[in-house]
Amino acid sequence: MPQQDDDRPTSERHVPVLRDRCVALLAPGVEAARAAGRPPVVVDTTLGMGGHSEAILERFPDVTLVGIDRDEQALALAGARLAPFGERARLVHAVYDEIREVLSELGLDGADGVLMDLGVSSLQLDERERGFAYSYDAPLDMRMDTSRGQTAADVVNTYSLDDLVRVIRKWGEEKFAGRIARRIVEERAARPFETTGQLVEAIRAVVPAGAAKTGGHPAKRTFQALRIEVNEELDVLERAVPAAIESLRLGGRIVVMSYHSLEDKVVKSAFQSRSRSSAPPGFPVELEEHKPELKVITRGTEVPTAQEIEENPRAASARLRAAERIKVRSPR
Structure with a gap:
């Protein structure tokens, strides 16, 4: 992958995945807010370089856009991109499972649209020093928020053999997890892992060459696993989707793009559980409190x-789900 030119405008560096479809799916939530006589609020919980947010602000001139990202570099770039929209764009350094706290701190009582574009961003992939990509040598970091937390190097150099197997198998769905973990433990005894290139070579040494014909690059799944572990992505997602749903006002929409089966499974489960009646089986009447929320x-x-x-080749693995809030629980 070629080094990206950081001097290019952010709009030229970043092509938002399924941009027009996302905006169209959010539109009914914005209309519901207008019909209710309240100013529409849309939250982009994974701001990145601001491509989706820019499209939302352009399409809906009365929307207040709240942009959340844990990556300070992304916030700076998106801030420059969205500066022409002034106070309509309110950007916050936070993790997206904190959506309710962010809205509260901004004095907002809810959202009419929530967008989640999961996984690693274009910015993180393109910045070599971040260590997310296996296609070139870089420091073994992989933190979305470089101001805190353990790095991928910390994981591969300190986790036990059993824990490495667990992480690579669970988060990477890698069938050669045992071989890869053992190789890592053997090599780190002689020299700690510091770069992505070292790790790629260790993986190549134990993954059969034929596996690449069906599974892609031999390091792909291990890098995914380490990224998820470093950033606690699935744990955060399991908290974030319910929090986002509960932040929606009546008629609000949530739109989520995932990029691998583990993410999509979490989203699907949350949507399904909230779109079913909670009435006990055989219950003669569906009471209001049993009606689905979504x-x-x-x-x-x-x-x-x-x-x-x-x-945009990075869109190839994208899977999009959307839901609308049709019932808001009464406060107890």
Whole structure:
């Protein structure tokens, strides 16, 4: 992957995945707010370089956009991109499972739209020193928030063999997890891992060459596993989706894009559980408190078109789900 030119405008460096579809799915939530006579609020919980947020602000001139990101570099770049929108764009350094706290601190009582674009961002992949990519040598970091937390080097150099196997198998769905973990433990005894290149070579040494024909790059799954572990991605996601749903006002929409089966499973489960009646089986009457909170908008997952993938190859693995809040629980 070529080094990106940091001097280019952010809008040229970043092509938002499924941008127009996301904006269209959020539109009914904005309309619901207008119909209720309240100023519409949309939260981009994974701001990145601000491409989706820019499209939302352009499409809806009365929307207040709250942008959340744990990556301070992304916030700075998105801030420059969204500066023309002035006070309509309110950017916050936080993790997206903190959505309710962020809204409260901004004096907002809820949202009419929530967007989640999960996984690693274009910025993080393109900045070599971040260590997210296996295609070139870089420090073994992988933190989305470089101001805190353990790095990928900390994980591979300090986790026990059993813990490495668990992480690589669980988060990477890697069938060669045992071989890879043992190789890491053997090599770190002689020299600690410091770079992505060292780790790639260790993985190549034990993953059969034929595996790449069906599974892609031999380090792909291990790098995914380490990134998820370092950033606690699935743990955060399991908290974030319910928090986002509970932040929605009546008629509000949540739109989520995931990029691997582990993410999509969490989103699907949260949507399904909230879109079913909670009435006990055989209960003669569905009481108000048993009615579902959500209506699922997408049928299964939506995927990018061939044209969208051609324009942005990183969209290829995207899977989109959307739901609408149809009931708000009464406070107890």
